[in-house]
Amino acid sequence: MATINDNYLKLKAGYLFPEIARRVNAFAQANPEAKIIRLGIGDVTEPLPQACRDAMIQAVEEMGDRSTFKGYGPEQGYAWLREKIAAQDFQARGCNITAEEIFISDGSKCDCGNILDIFGDNNTIAVTDPVYPVYVDTNVMAGHTGEANEAGEYAGLVYLPINAENNFTATIPDTKVDLIYLCFPNNPTGAVATKEHLQAWVDYARKHQSIIFFDAAYESYITDPSIPHSIYEIEGAKECAIEFRSFSKNAGFTGTRCALTVFPKNLTAKAADGSDVELWKLWNRRQSTKFNGVSYIVQRGAEAVYSSEGQTQIKRLISFYLENAQIIREKLTTAGLDVYGGVNAPYVWVKTPAGLSSWDFFDKLLQVCHVVGTPGSGFGACGEGYFRISAFNSRENVEEAMKRITENFQV
Amino acid sequence: MATINDNYLKLKAGYLFPEIARRVNAFAQANPEAKIIRLGIGDVTEPLPQACRDAMIQAVEEMGDRSTFKGYGPEQGYAWLREKIAAQDFQARGCNITAEEIFISDGSKCDCGNILDIFGDNNTIAVTDPVYPVYVDTNVMAGHTGEANEAGEYAGLVYLPINAENNFTATIPDTKVDLIYLCFPNNPTGAVATKEHLQAWVDYARKHQSIIFFDAAYESYITDPSIPHSIYEIEGAKECAIEFRSFSKNAGFTGTRCALTVFPKNLTAKAADGSDVELWKLWNRRQSTKFNGVSYIVQRGAEAVYSSEGQTQIKRLISFYLENAQIIREKLTTAGLDVYGGVNAPYVWVKTPAGLSSWDFFDKLLQVCHVVGTPGSGFGACGEGYFRISAFNSRENVEEAMKRITENFQV
Known part of the structure; x- marks a missing residue:
């Protein structure tokens, strides 16, 4: 008699974005004439950069010739891509990260979820609140939590509130946690972390032998030159941090699929016998066994991001979305709403007016303005x-x- | 203090193919003049079908125009691809499988490994011996086994020997197992299962409320019209089986990356409280939370497999590799070796001559003939x-x- 993973039954309702899709579809069916504008899910809309498209077309053509055909690639990703990432995304900013420490994947969502495979089930886990739901849900699925309460908080997780009072950067806990999810520029609040704030986290993690999962999916949106793009700009971070990055938001790869995760060599966690085990080795084993690498065609597209044309084109894309963010900030402020974020991030975080709940504001915005946001x-x-x-x-x-x-919504 | 998943430490040596790569690289470095021929890893070598390339180039071009640009797709895969698969791979063979029951992924290796996410840790698991190593290693990683013995067998797994005596199709156990991995046409032996053999497995699974993981990655190589291509050709299979398929071996997608897994609606397993939970729902939740769908470009390439040109082109590819298999069978038989498989599968399974161990034969073949096979x-x-x-x-x-x-090796 086969049994299921009962932890799945603890999950509340649908994952956020499918639930939004359900409500929007229901509204659209009932109101076929409504011109719905979607500012909900963080999905890009502008064309893929020409440099990426040219590279992918060339890669497809290579697949048509036996002498240039590519079968299975390295599970870790091709060296030519990893080397460019190491040089331009890390070494150019003074981070001592090598190609070997970079693993190419088909998405940060996958990596953020799969990362738990290599860790023990007895770790104390901290997330900010609010937080990207994948961090929480994957811990629920892995059996790292108890049941959720009415507010949706799962027993066993340590929630670190982020709010206007702490500039949407969590106060560092005075208790010990083992695994810490940080996302800067932040999804959903659009907040950024200063070098001092990240240094305090790194110091905390080193003191407690904790591991920081640093999600830098939105780093390319940083406009303030004093804000770090990578956790590895912080002294000691290679001893305590894994960093996730993605081509989704800088180069518009949400439908093309490519991302990367950095595992510094010599970064360790404890085995049951007290010995230190290198996480790079465990992740390498996981990826070799449960993954077969990213499409050659897509990796060539990602490589083109690092050409001079590619860099010019992605900078144009990012500027475009940041101008959108600026327009959103200005208009909502003019309307009397309190807004946060949107300066170093493509998200604007808004206080709902008149004490409306998040979902009530969602429904109202959808029904009155035909605009979709995220509660x-x-x-x-x-x-x-x-x-x-x-x-x-x-x-x-x-x-x-x-x-x-x-x-x-004039307040 | 962060801890690791200690189960990883139970894994023996490297995963098979990286170990082969290591030995081949060492030999190649020591013998730079040797012209090594690789018949080891099951990786295709012939160009990607024209229909697939044309479709992918068109898809890349669509990505260059805002009106046809594609961002995040459905985590389950696009309906237009799932519908063609349902119609041509399943319904055309009398299998009542709908598009909704098909999940598109970036590889069968991923799905075969990730599938364990949704099952309980208390299931008794059966694998054949020999077997595709991913089935075993992912169970070790998930903590479903004890340590390995000297022969490499992990405590807690039920091994079902396959050998010449049982036509390389396992004898159905007389004890109860909960999850059963079957692969036909078989990797590594090239054996196939008759309708009667699969019916016996389905009957067993229904009787014991077990789930069969049916890996049909090589179904397109079946030449004998009496052999089923899908487990769903067997009566009752929708009540007990999940099927994995791939575009790697029929359309040459090993470097392009696309696969699919079938979860029949109403297929259930038990929760701890004894209730029946639909596996489709759990997998849908898993994929929505930990996966972001396959590249739009790649899915368009896979769709082209179902066009009439695509069908003609993949049949030509399959015939080509089967002719290779026929040549291998003939020549090795002439050389006095005992050979199996290679008729309904792209693998020939050879008895090593003169009582050599598998790795000794591997090393000898590499050193003497500069040919790479798999031990x-x-x-x-x-x-x-x-x-x-x-x-x-x-x-x-x-x-x-x-x-x-x-x-x-004239015997």
Whole structure:
């Protein structure tokens, strides 16, 4: 008699974005004439950079000739891609990260979830609140939590509230936690962390022999030169941190699929017998056994991001979305709403007006303005009363959405 | 103090194929003049079908226009691909499988490993011996086994020997097992299962409420019309089986990456409270949370497999590799070796001559003939004394490899 993983039954409702999709689809079916503008899920809308497309077309053509055909690639990713990442994303910023320490994958969502495979089940785990739901749900699935309470908080997890009072950067706990998820620039709040704040986290992690999972998916949106792009800009981070990055938001790869995760060599955690085991080795074994590498074609597309044309093109994309964010900030502020983020990140974090709950504001925005955002409470109990608006859309749609909102929500 | 998943420390040596790569690289470095022919890892060598390349180039071009750009796709895969698979791979063979029951992924290796996420840790697990190592290693990683003995057998797993006596199809156990991995056409032995054999497994699974993981990655190589391509050709299989398929071996997608897994609706396993939980729902939750779908470009390439040009082109590819297998069978038989498989599968399973161990034969073949195969013992204790030769290579290389072997191993 086969049994299931009962931990799945602890998961609350649907994963946030499928639930949003369900409500939007229901509204669209009932109101076929409504021109819905989606500023909800953080999905890019602008064309893939020419350099990436040219590289992928060439790669497809190589697949048509026996002499240049590519079968299974290295599970870790091709060296030519890893070397460019190491040089341009890390070494150029003074981070001593080598190609060997970089693992190419088909998505940060996968890596953020799969990372738990190599860790023990007895770790104390800290997440911010609000937080990207994948961090929490994958811990629930792995049996690292108890049941959820009415606010959606799972027993056994350590929640670190982030709010306007602490600039949306969590206060470092005075108790010991073993695994810490940090995301800067932050999803969903758009907040960034200073060098001092990250140094305090690194110092904490080294003191407690904790591991920081640092999600830098939005690093390319940083405009403030004093803000670190990588955790490895912080002294001692190679002894305590794993970093996730993605091509989704800088080069528009959400539908093309490529990401990377950095495992510094010599970064260790404890085996049951007290010995130190290198995490790089465990992840390498995991990926070799449960993954077969990213499509050759896609890796060539990602490599093109590092050409001079590619760099120019992605910078243009990022500027475009940041201008959208600026428009959203300005219009909502003019409408009397309290807004955060959107300066070093493609997300604007809004206080819902008139004490509306996050989902009530979601429904109202959908029904009145035909605009889709993301309820803050979907990111955690402390997100209640907030709302995320994404800057990923065409200029026309962003302006139209802001027009509809300012006309209907003048506070 | 962060801890690791100690189960990883139980894993023996490297995963088989990295170990082969290590020995081949060492030999190549020491013998730079040697022209090594690789018939080891089951990796295709012939160009990707024109239909797939044309579709992918068009998809890349769509990515360059805002109106046809694709961001995040459905985690389950695009409906247009799932519908074609349902119609042509399943319904056309009388299997009542719908598009909704099909999940597109980036590889069968991933799915075969990740599948354990949704099952309990208390299941009794059966694998054949020899077997595709991923089935075993992922169970070790998940903590479903004890330590390995000297023969490489892990405590707690039920090994079902497959050998010449049982036509390389395991004898159905008289004890109860909960999860059963079956692979037909078989990797590594090249054996196939008759309808009667699969019916006996399905009957067993229904009686014991077990789940069969049916790996059909090589179904397109079946030439005997009496052999089922899908487990769902067997009555009752929708109540007890999950099927894995791949575009790697039929369309040459090993470097392009696309696969699929079938979860029949209403297929259930037991929760701890004794209730029946639909596995489709659990897998859907897993994939929505830990996966972001396959590249749009790659899915368009896979869709082209189902066009009439695509079908003609993949049939030509399969015939080509099967002709290679036929040449390997003939030449090795002429050389006095005992050979199995290679008729409905791209693998020929060879008894090592003169009582050589599998790795000794591997080293000898590499050193004397500069030919790489796969040691049978790498697939399990019962594979000792056997050797796998893959038909995936150019005609010229296959013929040259057979020439070298027949000249050196005349028994």
